[in-house]
Amino acid sequence: MSTESTIDDSVIHDSIDEAAATVGSVWPIHSFVTANPLSGFENVPFDEAVTQAADLLGGRGYPSREAFRAALDDGRIDRETLESELADRGYEADPETLLERVDAAVESAPSDEDAAPSDEGAERVDHVLTKWLSAFLDEGHAAWSMPDRDDGFYAAFREVAAHDAAVPDEGILASLPETPTEAIEAVLDPYPESQWVPIFEAQLAALPGWTGFIKRRADDDGAWQSACPITLAEYLAVRLALLDGFGVELDAATGPDAADADPADELAEAFLSAWEASYRTEVVDRVAAESRALAESEPAAEGESPAAGGGPSDRPDAQLVFCIDTRSEVIRRHVEAEGDYETHGYAGFFGVPMEYQGYDAETSVDACPPILEPQHRISEIPTEREARARRDRRSSVREVAGEVVKKLKTNPASAFGFVENAGSGYGLALAARTLLPGRVRDLLGAADDAVPDDREFCEQTVHHQHTHAGDLPVGLTDEEKVEYAATAFELMGWEEFGRLVAFVGHASETTNNPYDSSLDCGACAGNPGGPNARVLASICNDAGVKAALRERGFDVPDDTVFLAGEHNTTTDEVELYGDVPESHADDLARLRADLDAAREGAAAERAASMGADAVAGVEETERRAGDWAETRPEWGLAGNAGFVVGPRELTSDLDLDGRAFLHSYDWSTDPDGDALESILAGPMVVTQWINAQYYFSTVDNAAYGSGSKATQNPVGNVGVYQGNGGDLMTGLPRQSLMADHETPYHQPLRLSAVLHAPVERVTDALADHDEVTELLDNEWLSLTVVDPTRDHRAFRYERGMEWEPMSEPSAAEPEAPAGPEATSDPEAPTEPEDPVAPAAADD
Numbered sequence: 001m002s003t004e005s006t007i008d009d010s011v012i013h014d015s016i017d018e019a020a021a022t023v024g025s026v027w028p029i030h031s032f033v034t035a036n037p038l039s040g041f042e043n044v045p046f047d048e049a050v051t052q053a054a055d056l057l058g059g060r061g062y063p064s065r066e067a068f069r070a071a072l073d074d075g076r077i078d079r080e081t082l083e084s085e086l087a088d089r090g091y092e093a094d095p096e097t098l099l100e101r102v103d104a105a106v107e108s109a110p111s112d113e114d115a116a117p118s119d120e121g122a123e124r125v126d127h128v129l130t131k132w133l134s135a136f137l138d139e140g141h142a143a144w145s146m147p148d149r150d151d152g153f154y155a156a157f158r159e160v161a162a163h164d165a166a167v168p169d170e171g172i173l174a175s176l177p178e179t180p181t182e183a184i185e186a187v188l189d190p191y192p193e194s195q196w197v198p199i200f201e202a203q204l205a206a207l208p209g210w211t212g213f214i215k216r217r218a219d220d221d222g223a224w225q226s227a228c229p230i231t232l233a234e235y236l237a238v239r240l241a242l243l244d245g246f247g248v249e250l251d252a253a254t255g256p257d258a259a260d261a262d263p264a265d266e267l268a269e270a271f272l273s274a275w276e277a278s279y280r281t282e283v284v285d286r287v288a289a290e291s292r293a294l295a296e297s298e299p300a301a302e303g304e305s306p307a308a309g310g311g312p313s314d315r316p317d318a319q320l321v322f323c324i325d326t327r328s329e330v331i332r333r334h335v336e337a338e339g340d341y342e343t344h345g346y347a348g349f350f351g352v353p354m355e356y357q358g359y360d361a362e363t364s365v366d367a368c369p370p371i372l373e374p375q376h377r378i379s380e381i382p383t384e385r386e387a388r389a390r391r392d393r394r395s396s397v398r399e400v401a402g403e404v405v406k407k408l409k410t411n412p413a414s415a416f417g418f419v420e421n422a423g424s425g426y427g428l429a430l431a432a433r434t435l436l437p438g439r440v441r442d443l444l445g446a447a448d449d450a451v452p453d454d455r456e457f458c459e460q461t462v463h464h465q466h467t468h469a470g471d472l473p474v475g476l477t478d479e480e481k482v483e484y485a486a487t488a489f490e491l492m493g494w495e496e497f498g499r500l501v502a503f504v505g506h507a508s509e510t511t512n513n514p515y516d517s518s519l520d521c522g523a524c525a526g527n528p529g530g531p532n533a534r535v536l537a538s539i540c541n542d543a544g545v546k547a548a549l550r551e552r553g554f555d556v557p558d559d560t561v562f563l564a565g566e567h568n569t570t571t572d573e574v575e576l577y578g579d580v581p582e583s584h585a586d587d588l589a590r591l592r593a594d595l596d597a598a599r600e601g602a603a604a605e606r607a608a609s610m611g612a613d614a615v616a617g618v619e620e621t622e623r624r625a626g627d628w629a630e631t632r633p634e635w636g637l638a639g640n641a642g643f644v645v646g647p648r649e650l651t652s653d654l655d656l657d658g659r660a661f662l663h664s665y666d667w668s669t670d671p672d673g674d675a676l677e678s679i680l681a682g683p684m685v686v687t688q689w690i691n692a693q694y695y696f697s698t699v700d701n702a703a704y705g706s707g708s709k710a711t712q713n714p715v716g717n718v719g720v721y722q723g724n725g726g727d728l729m730t731g732l733p734r735q736s737l738m739a740d741h742e743t744p745y746h747q748p749l750r751l752s753a754v755l756h757a758p759v760e761r762v763t764d765a766l767a768d769h770d771e772v773t774e775l776l777d778n779e780w781l782s783l784t785v786v787d788p789t790r791d792h793r794a795f796r797y798e799r800g801m802e803w804e805p806m807s808e809p810s811a812a813e814p815e816a817p818a819g820p821e822a823t824s825d826p827e828a829p830t831e832p833e834d835p836v837a838p839a840a841a842d843d
Helices: 009-022 046-057 065-073 079-088 095-099 119-137 153-163 171-175 180-188 193-206 208-220 223-227 232-245 263-297 326-336 385-410 415-435 437-449 478-492 530-541 543-551 582-609 614-626 674-681 683-699 759-766 770-777
Strands: 318-323 341-346 354-357 365-367 376-382 458-460 500-507 561-568 574-577 642-645 660-663 712-715 719-722 751-756 781-787 793-798 802-805
Touching: 009 046, 009 180, 009 193, 009 232, 046 193, 046 263, 065 095, 065 263, 079 095, 079 263, 095 263, 119 153, 119 208, 119 232, 153 232, 171 180, 171 232, 180 232, 193 208, 193 232, 208 223, 208 232, 263 642, 263 751, 263 781, 263 793, 318 326, 318 561, 326 341, 326 561, 326 582, 326 660, 341 478, 354 530, 458 530, 478 530, 478 543, 478 674, 500 530, 500 574, 500 582, 530 543, 530 561, 574 582, 582 614, 642 683, 660 683, 674 683, 674 759, 674 770, 683 751, 683 770, 683 781, 759 770, 759 781, 770 781
Parallel strands: 318 341, 318 500, 341 660, 354 376, 500 561, 642 660, 642 751, 751 781
Antiparallel strands: 354 365, 376 458, 561 574, 712 719, 781 793, 793 802
16 A cells, blocks of 8 residues: 655654653663653653643652551651641641541552443554564564564564464454554644644553664664664554554643642652651761861861861871762761762762773773763773683683574474483582572583683773774774873862872673673763772873873872772672782772671661671671572662762761762862752762662552563563563562562652752852753752851752742851852952842842
């Protein structure tokens, strides 16, 4: 069938783009990126967004009644704060009475009365569509691929439709047009153009997991998209054709204006706000108290920050830079307890946005946050022939054996024969993995240790190669290397360097876990952060870079050696790699010994959080790492609620319970606020993404999470189903969020950011970042500033760049910031008479 189009294709594509704005991007599970499932609604206030999303996607937007009751009973919700929040909304009854009006459902579920006559037809459409989507979008898992994938999804479906008995020979399916836009136009012919966007919106929302994945894949335009292209237009063309063939009438999304708020949601919002305020107040009060105590106990010299550290004679034993990840907060506390060590927090890609390819990796990965585009191609190049040969021999044997076993097990013709012939040997291996996972892990680890690691015989292509890999230059120029090193030190406010400085990325270790990448570095797009750490260490060890840094004011001593490392967040082992001169051998040996001791304490803390014996912390965490039946190898970032930006001294004496992202920053070394802008527009946005996914996966795991791991089925190396088919699940599994069936481990709170800097400086930094102020204005996260120039008082961001003081000024508070160390502008104005709106004090 060929139809002559009467409509400009751009009209259809523009309508699809508009409808797709509410579709949240979904990354493949092998490179899991935590993202807000409601990112398409961030342009409206949170309460409106969850109402609209509930209408379109069916998910609930607030914690359940039981979650609020538990938080109230154990004191996590301050009763006085709650009563104030309720009173602000006009409620006078006691909280327990009002709580009964909050929706008791834990997750969304369609009711019988919501079922429509067309549901059976729509289910048949979903069954056919998802079958071919999983076959087309497979990324290397399927033994038999869908034919004609290189022609695109619509063309491939058009070829196989006639051979699929489940596809009816009715309507437009009887003779599909040649192009997807022709098919869309034919199905929409009876509908006015004003209905197109709502129709597209409803159909994209029918399978939000698949459509979110397609949207991301099309936007990314990576290797799989180039080989097997698919667009939302192609998806909609096939879906609309199937709906037409099955005789299902098209429903349009009701749109935001027609989505009525649930009266119970206002109460839920009050309880949620009180819960968040209770947590935030505790963190802010402790940070403000530490800020005040440091200022009183360590009077700074003129031009020096009170929290900037001492002079050359006070050099620490070593400095370690960890990712801002909440799991780093735990290990950092234990490392600092072992000696005179400084730890710092920095985004885990270490500021180098790169595409990375390991020595024996089949494809490259984007080792940077999804809000950035890679700017460099870095690869591992072998340099030591003998070590490489030994590694290759072992890798070849393991690879061949693995491929043979995989084919024998997955081929229907040989699967039963394989198990029968493998006999007792295979059965014993299964039993050992099941009954003695720790022992098997040790044996495999010992075998791997006998073979050289990639880092032992490979170098990274850090130095500029004057070549390109695709569109990216290979390596970095001298100027770029200096800039990345200087940016790192500026963002963290460094003015002093120890003899050893270690950049420590992080990765997880699990067995038989489809969600393993969700436990790796979020700042590296679900990949380990060790390669990024190696790049920055190599940069900083470059003699030319060190000389250029000194010219820019960073006095890096000649005896400072930079190392790289990786923190295993499952077992809390920290591995350091890199050569040091003989003069530093004792320093490195002592640091490694102290890291082992710190591991003992951190692993005990993590084991206890998972209900295990803290005394056997290391043994328990290693068992979980090696157990292929373990549904919870570690908690990941569960519990995250805060983001603290400031000198480590503000939090080093605080146990933040692994719930806070920690980013090092010293406002006194950032006179222009450039570093502050970078933190607000980068790491704070990424942590909000992470926080939002944990929030929504907890409040409605059926709609925004991925259910129980026990009933999941991996699909094509791109995602998981619940059961045998349907939509891709988009969020985190229940085992990553719940302590047991009834008890959440993750407390679903929106992110509370706490920043140590002058309010005016923060206002200026926000001024040019509408995307950040939109998140703040719409209450997707909160921002509180502890101002060291105003008696260390706290100011909370309100809408429209206004600030609300959280306490009254003291008599000792100066009317204006005192001293050049307190402001970047020696002629800065005095404090405004109205402290409620310090934003008015612009230059």
